[in-house]
Amino acid sequence: MCGIAGICHIDGPDGVSLNGIKRMIGALCHRGPDETGIYLDDQVGLGHARLSIIDLSSGTQPIHNKDKSLWIVYNGEVFNYPELKKDLLRKGHRFYTTSDTEVVLHLYEEQGPDCLKQLNGQFAIAIWDAKKKELFLARDRVGIRPLYYTVLNNTVIFASEIKSIFTNESISRRIDPIAMDQIFTFWTTLTPRTVFKDIYELPPGHYLKTSGGKVTIRKYWDIPLYSRAEQSDLSPQETCRHVQDLLQDAVRIRLRADVSVGCYLSGGLDSSGAAALVVRNFNKDVRTFGIRFDSDRFDESKYQNLMVSYLNVNHTDLKATNEQIGASLSDCLWHCEKPLLRTAPVPLFLLSDVVRKSGYKVVLTGEGADEVFGGYNIFREAKVRRFLAKYPNSQSRAELIGQLYPYIFNNPRLKRTLQSFFARGLDQIDDPIFSHFIRWENTSRIKTFFSQELNEAIGQYDGYEQVRQSLPEGFERADDFSRAQYLEMAIFMSNYLLSSQGDRVAMAHSVEIRLPFLDPRVIDFAARVPSKWKILGLNEKYILKKSFEEILPKEVTSRPKNPYRAPIKQSLLNEKTAEYTKEALSEKSLSGGGLFDAGKVTKLLRKAQAVENLSEIDNMALVGVLSSQLIHRQFVRDFPLRITDPVVPALVVDRRSEALRAVS
Amino acid sequence: MDNSVKVREFVVENFLFGDGESLKDDTSFMEEGIIDSTGILELVFFLEETFGLNVEDDELVPDNMDSLQNIARFIDRKLNASPAAEA
Numbered sequence: 001m002c003g004i005a006g007i008c009h010i011d012g013p014d015g016v017s018l019n020g021i022k023r024m025i026g027a028l029c030h031r032g033p034d035e036t037g038i039y040l041d042d043q044v045g046l047g048h049a050r051l052s053i054i055d056l057s058s059g060t061q062p063i064h065n066k067d068k069s070l071w072i073v074y075n076g077e078v079f080n081y082p083e084l085k086k087d088l089l090r091k092g093h094r095f096y097t098t099s100d101t102e103v104v105l106h107l108y109e110e111q112g113p114d115c116l117k118q119l120n121g122q123f124a125i126a127i128w129d130a131k132k133k134e135l136f137l138a139r140d141r142v143g144i145r146p147l148y149y150t151v152l153n154n155t156v157i158f159a160s161e162i163k164s165i166f167t168n169e170s171i172s173r174r175i176d177p178i179a180m181d182q183i184f185t186f187w188t189t190l191t192p193r194t195v196f197k198d199i200y201e202l203p204p205g206h207y208l209k210t211s212g213g214k215v216t217i218r219k220y221w222d223i224p225l226y227s228r229a230e231q232s233d234l235s236p237q238e239t240c241r242h243v244q245d246l247l248q249d250a251v252r253i254r255l256r257a258d259v260s261v262g263c264y265l266s267g268g269l270d271s272s273g274a275a276a277l278v279v280r281n282f283n284k285d286v287r288t289f290g291i292r293f294d295s296d297r298f299d300e301s302k303y304q305n306l307m308v309s310y311l312n313v314n315h316t317d318l319k320a321t322n323e324q325i326g327a328s329l330s331d332c333l334w335h336c337e338k339p340l341l342r343t344a345p346v347p348l349f350l351l352s353d354v355v356r357k358s359g360y361k362v363v364l365t366g367e368g369a370d371e372v373f374g375g376y377n378i379f380r381e382a383k384v385r386r387f388l389a390k391y392p393n394s395q396s397r398a399e400l401i402g403q404l405y406p407y408i409f410n411n412p413r414l415k416r417t418l419q420s421f422f423a424r425g426l427d428q429i430d431d432p433i434f435s436h437f438i439r440w441e442n443t444s445r446i447k448t449f450f451s452q453e454l455n456e457a458i459g460q461y462d463g464y465e466q467v468r469q470s471l472p473e474g475f476e477r478a479d480d481f482s483r484a485q486y487l488e489m490a491i492f493m494s495n496y497l498l499s500s501q502g503d504r505v506a507m508a509h510s511v512e513i514r515l516p517f518l519d520p521r522v523i524d525f526a527a528r529v530p531s532k533w534k535i536l537g538l539n540e541k542y543i544l545k546k547s548f549e550e551i552l553p554k555e556v557t558s559r560p561k562n563p564y565r566a567p568i569k570q571s572l573l574n575e576k577t578a579e580y581t582k583e584a585l586s587e588k589s590l591s592g593g594g595l596f597d598a599g600k601v602t603k604l605l606r607k608a609q610a611v612e613n614l615s616e617i618d619n620m621a622l623v624g625v626l627s628s629q630l631i632h633r634q635f636v637r638d639f640p641l642r643i644t645d646p647v648v649p650a651l652v653v654d655r656r657s658e659a660l661r662a663v664s
Numbered sequence: 665m666d667n668s669v670k671v672r673e674f675v676v677e678n679f680l681f682g683d684g685e686s687l688k689d690d691t692s693f694m695e696e697g698i699i700d701s702t703g704i705l706e707l708v709f710f711l712e713e714t715f716g717l718n719v720e721d722d723e724l725v726p727d728n729m730d731s732l733q734n735i736a737r738f739i740d741r742k743l744n745a746s747p748a749a750e751a
Contacts, residue, residue: 417689417694417701417725417726417729420694420726421694421700424694424697441697442697442700444697445697445698448681448683449681600681600682601681603681603682604681607678612700612703613705614701615700615701616700616702617700
């Protein structure tokens with residue numbers, strides 16, 4: 001796992017600065033602390049910061065093809081590279097390293113952008129074709145690895161993280177008002193927008209090509225949506241057998257590495273299942289890592305302990321205290337590079353530090369299972385609300401809502417109130433965003449804290465309409481559950497789960513996560529399983545639970561799902577952190593950022609300190625406002641243009657002409 | 665101070681953070697997403713403390729709680745009920 005960065009003048013030679021690329025790479029050293037490499041010619045500069053995992057001795061990047069016309073820098077892993085390499089060898093390709101990087105380059109040489117369809121992995125790639133003068137950027141299907149870019153004066157500037165792009169002094173650093181509207185509705189921006197104006201992400205499943213002075217972006221994969229007729233007719237038992245085989249193979253190829261691979265183990269179904277597959281089939285001595293919390297509301301120790309003794313693994317846990325979570329929010333945001341409405345990324349940020357200090361660079365995680373196999377409450381909520389919409393006055397139907405959120409409904413006084421809360425929008429069951437309507441409406445309430453200035457800049461922008469317009473062909477034909485699943489994967493998964501709770505917080509401490517549940521074969525097979533088997537009645541992840549029955553204790557397969565969350569108010573306003581939080585939310589700080597209404601935020605802060613149990617929305621508002629302020633502070637106001645020590649590359653391929661070298 | 669003014673002030677201060685312009689007497693708290701489950705408990709606590717009421721479980725329904733107007737009616741009814749009836 002690594003970091004990549006570069007620039008490309010799309011109109012032709014214009015000079016490339018070695019120091020500029022060094023600075024960009026310097027900002028990514030946490031992603032690749034082991035070595036760096038650079039390629040330069042008169043039109044392009046490519047930089048690479050390496051975390052050595054496969055081919056430790058000879059895999060130094062950039063890597064070239066036989067005639068040195070193609071150059072690649074690459075962040076990620078292609079797990080099926082040994083199989084792809086065999087084919088290429090048969091076709092006469094010869095390799096000078098044993099890395100997966102070189103395999104990807106030769107496959108591109110052979111097939112062009114079509115090669116992406118054969119890659120089973122997680123990656124962000126940059127390939128420069130020095131003969132055709134074409135830059136090719138690509139990102140894995142679901143967006144496990146990040147890749148950002150901007151285009152300025154006919155120059156494409158790209159990098160694994162935005163801070164690397166910002167080391168170019170000519171790039172302006174501004175918060176994008178529309179992005180703020182999106183984040184405070186959907187919990188994240190809608191791709192390709194980022195929170196920074198004019199900085200874009202290359203969307204998951206897309207590639208970008210520069211050729212003849214033009215930039216084109218194409219989709220090569222989308223989240224599968226099958227109509228019932230295209231789905232399988234296998235029995236649940238047969239389905240489970242396939243799921244078992246696929247997951248076992250997805251885990252097997254994700255253990256390919258020249259370093260040890262560990263596992264995250266929370267005690268939940270997904271990470272327990274992945275860890276059990278490793279222990280039973282591949283490595284009974286695998287090291288596991290998990291998070292614990294102060295408060296019982298968040299802590300999963302009971303199940304984590306159960307799994308540790310069941311698998312008999314060498315487990316290391318991190319107790320994420322409220323003080324630590326609050327104190328680390330700012331550092332965590334430096335890596336996430338976007339405002340957050342949750343503190344849940346922070347414990348994962350702290351955990352990767354423990355993993356790294358234990359000598360591990362790679363871990364398997366259970367991320368993605370809830371999206372692929374139907375684990376989220378929002379899927380069940382939509383199902384119940386749809387059921388309720390048929391007979392809105394039915395008391396027995398309304399009672400089902402209580403089963404969805406037992407941890408909210410534990411107060412019987414609230415029954416009727418909550419039922420009417422979830423009954424909102426029942427007349428809109430035909431709206432494609434029906435499933436997410438309540439969540440997005442609730443989140444939107446936080447926009448009440450936006451400043452007048454920000455509101456004016458947002459104007460009449462309508463995020464819901466943008467989502468509706470972006471839906472793919474086939475969305476209408478898919479069933480209700482598959483639609484909700486699509487929205488969840490397209491919006492929440494890549495930009496929040498895989499980013500702020502995935503790559504960014506792991507790579508902050510040079511740890512690579514690998515996600516067997518997001519193996520493209522698993523995603524595709526699961527999409528072909530009829531929805532009724534994924535959520536049987538209201539029993540979420542039914543097929544996955546059944547598939548794990550033989551390898552997990554019954555307590556784990558039958559336990560109610562407890563969503564991974566972390567405390568907010570208790571973390572941000574405790575004895576150790578309250579002063580910092582109050583300073584960041586002071587009238588002076590707020591007016592400096594210009595994003596929020598200081599009067600309202602002061603009232604929120606007062607309420608947060610006075611009330612014992614702060615509501616869900618108020619908690620989200622608190623962390624949303626604070627994290628936006630901290631993002632503004634770190635990236636707009638105080639951005640350090642020279643972030644790290646100067647880089648001393650292990651490899652520099654410098655093909656610049658004397659004339660242009662002098663001007664750059 | 666008039667009872668309904670007190671309630672209005674509480675709602676504006678605690679749920680709208682000072683921005684009460686669009687809050688009408690019949691604005692539905694639920695439909696407009698002004699108050700959520702935790703909010704309802706705060707509201708009930710406020711009513712009980714401020715007006716010396718005792719809100720029963722079966723009174724915690726939208727008809728009593730979902731707008732300023734409904735709350736005002738509810739308070740009137742409770743305060744005007746005879747002590748015997750209230751017990």
